[in-house]
Amino acid sequence: MTTSRRNRSPEPPTTQRLFAAEGSGLVEHQQRFGPLPESAGAALVPLLDQSGLTGRGGAGFPAGRKVASVTGRKAVVIGNGAEGEPLSHKDAELLSRAPHLVLDGLKVTAAAVSADKVVMYVPSRAVPTITTALSERRSAKVDRHPVTVVAAPEGFVAGEESAVVRRVEGGPALPRDRTVPASISGVRGHSTLVNNVETLAHIALIARYGSRWFRSVGDPSEPGTMLVTLTGGQTMGSVLEVPTGTPLTDLVGHLGVTDPRALRAVLLGGYHGSWIPSGMLTGARLSRAGLAHLDASPGAGIIHALPVGECGLARTADVLGYLAGESARQCGPCLNGLPLLARLFDDLAYRRVDDHLIDEVRRMIDLIDGRGSCRHPDGTARIARSALDAFASDITHHRHGRCEAAMTSMDATGLPPQHISGTR
Amino acid sequence: MRKPSTPARRLHIDWTRCHGRGLCSELLPHLLGRDDWGYPVARDGSREPAVPPTALSDARTAVRLCPRLALSLITDVNQGSGGRKAGTS
Numbered sequence: 293m294t295t296s297r298r299n300r301s302p303e304p305p306t307t308q309r310l311f312a313a314e315g316s317g318l319v320e321h322q323q324r325f326g327p328l329p330e331s332a333g334a335a336l337v338p339l340l341d342q343s344g345l346t347g348r349g350g351a352g353f354p355a356g357r358k359v360a361s362v363t364g365r366k367a368v369v370i371g372n373g374a375e376g377e378p379l380s381h382k383d384a385e386l387l388s389r390a391p392h393l394v395l396d397g398l399k400v401t402a403a404a405v406s407a408d409k410v411v412m413y414v415p416s417r418a419v420p421t422i423t424t425a426l427s428e429r430r431s432a433k434v435d436r437h438p439v440t441v442v443a444a445p446e447g448f449v450a451g452e453e454s455a456v457v458r459r460v461e462g463g464p465a466l467p468r469d470r471t472v473p474a475s476i477s478g479v480r481g482h483s484t485l486v487n488n489v490e491t492l493a494h495i496a497l498i499a500r501y502g503s504r505w506f507r508s509v510g511d512p513s514e515p516g517t518m519l520v521t522l523t524g525g526q527t528m529g530s531v532l533e534v535p536t537g538t539p540l541t542d543l544v545g546h547l548g549v550t551d552p553r554a555l556r557a558v559l560l561g562g563y564h565g566s567w568i569p570s571g572m573l574t575g576a577r578l579s580r581a582g583l584a585h586l587d588a589s590p591g592a593g594i595i596h597a598l599p600v601g602e603c604g605l606a607r608t609a610d611v612l613g614y615l616a617g618e619s620a621r622q623c624g625p626c627l628n629g630l631p632l633l634a635r636l637f638d639d640l641a642y643r644r645v646d647d648h649l650i651d652e653v654r655r656m657i658d659l660i661d662g663r664g665s666c667r668h669p670d671g672t673a674r675i676a677r678s679a680l681d682a683f684a685s686d687i688t689h690h691r692h693g694r695c696e697a698a699m700t701s702m703d704a705t706g707l708p709p710q711h712i713s714g715t716r
Numbered sequence: 717m718r719k720p721s722t723p724a725r726r727l728h729i730d731w732t733r734c735h736g737r738g739l740c741s742e743l744l745p746h747l748l749g750r751d752d753w754g755y756p757v758a759r760d761g762s763r764e765p766a767v768p769p770t771a772l773s774d775a776r777t778a779v780r781l782c783p784r785l786a787l788s789l790i791t792d793v794n795q796g797s798g799g800r801k802a803g804t805s
Contacts, residue, residue: 469730471790623731624755632752659751662763665731 302326304501307509309517310493310533311389316421318428321392325500328396332499333403340495343503344515349451349488350561350592352514352580355495359404361475364483366408370460371398373414373489374444374451377562378614379594382519383489385531387418390493391425395439397492400499402437405485409440413456414489416443448563448618452666453486455620466620467666488592490519511537511579518590520578522547524597536590540568540576547597556598556697557682561591563611564671567604567682588678603697605686608679609637615672625663630672632656637676645690653680725789726764727775729756733786740778740787744771764790 302324305312313324340356347353349372362369371394375383387394395412402410412422422441429435442460444450450465457478459465478484487495494516498506507515517533524547532546540558549555555570566588568576576583578590598604616630633656639649653676661673680687689696727740727747736754747765748756758765767775767789779787 467732469732471728471788624734624736624753625731625751628753628755629751658761659757662761663731663755663757 304497304505307517307535308533309497310386310393310490310519313390313392316389316391316425318392318425318432318434321390325393325497328400328496328499332400336400336404336495336499339498339503343498343506344513345491345494345498345506346514347488348490348494348518348592350564352589352591355487355491358475358487359401359485361473362405362483362485364476365406366482367405368409368411368460368479368482368484369398369402369405369407370411370413370456370479370484370486371395371489371492372451372453372456372486373412373418374456374465375415375592376446376448376451376618377564377592377594378448379521379523379559379562379596380592381521381529382531382593384415384418386490386493386519387414388421391421392429393493393496394489395422395425395429395435396496396499397487397489397494398439399435399437400495401485401487401492405483407437407485408482409479410437411440411442411460413442413444413451413460415446419443448615449620449666449668452668454666456486457484466622467664467668469665510535511577511581513581514579518578518593520593520595522595522597524599534578537577537579537582540573540578540595543578543595544573544597547595549597554600556600556602557604559596559598559675560588560594562594562596563615564667564674565591565594566674566678567598567608569682600700601697603641603686603695604679604683605637605690606641606697608675608683609634609641612637612672612676615668615675619668620666623664623669625660626669629656629660629663629669633660633672633676637679640687640690644693645687650680650687723791725767725772725775725791727758727767727778728764728788728790730786730788731755733784735784735786737783739781739783743774743778743781747771747775 313320337356337360345355347355373383373387414422419441426439445465449455449467452467453474454468454470455465457474458468460479474484474486510516514536517535520532520534522530552570552573557567557569560566560568568586576586580589583589598607612634616634619626619630621627636653636656657673657676660669662670686696738750738754741748741750741756749759751757779789
């Protein structure tokens with residue numbers, strides 16, 4: 293039995309898929325995953341449709357439909373590893389530990405759309421890894437298309453699809469106005485496919501092991517595994533591969549949080565995501581279906597824990613201040629509205645709260661939502677709105693010059709917490 | 717037999733060009749208000765407000781006269797997708 297296996301490909305990985313190889317080199321990659329089938333690009337769209345793979349960059353769009361939407365000649369295919377979200381590290385980890393899976397996915401996708409130009413768009417710190425991986429592949433004659441590496445600058449919006457297109461064209465990594473999708477008109481007017489690097493890595497595995505294998509784990513409506521970045525709590529910034537549909541309580545368990553009462557809330561989906569109060573974690577699962585009742589989505593797999601001793605309003609005010617600073621400063625409502633919303637949230641967190649302030653916060657959230665060329669204002673509105681819901685009881689406390697978090701973190705004496713001055 | 721109605725149009729604002737000069741909201745008061753800084757706000761709260769046939773002529777004027785060339789009329793291919801919760805691809 294062992295003899296007959298010797299020349300065959302190794303067994304497909306089960307749940308630890310993307311990091312299954314023992315090293316990041318081409319040799320370890322090929323040892324673990326075997327060769328990529330030569331015909332893999334030919335029937336990619338139906339294969340991806342059957343697999344149910346959704347994009348892992350945050351929007352969760354069906355991967356097969358996205359590839360199918362690229363129909364133009366001289367198409368451009370871009371692997372997007374610009375992870376602008378400060379709470380996410382999964383793409384960086386994937387690029388350093390499994391660059392060849394990502395590049396295999398890029399190769400298959402490029403073949404599927406008969407691409408004319410193939411690009412890897414990654415942060416400058418990941419460029420050496422990708423360059424090394426590409427030179428290994430050149431020596432082994434793995435790739436048919438040459439792959440151009442474009443360095444993604446820092447910045448929250450640098451990974452937004454139209455910003456990626458603009459950077460690849462040689463412009464700044466800033467979003468642009470669109471009336472047609474990039475699949476119709478992207479890089480210099482060519483049909484362009486921009487896929488997150490994790491999506492590409494899953495495509496590389498589906499091309500090898502098929503859709504049934506892919507669907508063997510995870511939530512049936514959105515199957516497979518996904519990478520998550522866990523921050524807050526005891527461990528800082530760990531990246532895990534978990535089946536979709538994993539209970540959120542299990543995930544916060546990985547942060548060393550065993551008692552949900554030690555948590556105030558969880559931020560799901562990062563700075564454009566939603567706060568989930570700890571009392572609502574039970575029953576919630578990491579998939580669209582498993583989070584729909586909370587009006588949340590898994591996004592790019594960011595799970596950030598807020599301990600009971602931290603004030604959610606103060607934390608959100610910090611996030612909004614950061615997001616205001618990350619505006620591309622191109623669109624009026626974003627340029628003007630985000631700093632104002634951040635200031636109003638500062639008032640909510642640090643000054644005495646009244647009805648007028650709350651009305652003004654709500655008005656400003658509605659005023660920025662949906663009014664920009666990219667979704668930066670929409671995402672900012674989302675986290676702000678979710679904070680008002682998740683931390684409603686904190687708002688009540690702040691009205692009276694108290695803060696629940698400060699009371700919990702000190703000794704429940706009810707003394708006014710330090711961050712509420714009322715006189716600032 | 718041809719349908720008498722023209723395809724529904726929506727007003728697209730290129731926010732990267734718009735400087736909030738306010739001409740569009742003056743020409744299309746039923747469609748657009750102005751925000752705290754003078755930028756147009758769709759009265760129906762949508763990303764790309766639908767232009768009713770009665771406002772089409774004024775909308776065309778607004779597109780032509782916008783000093784920042786920030787406006788365009790787009791054909792509504794899938795009705796009702798101008799909502800603000802439309803997902804990204």
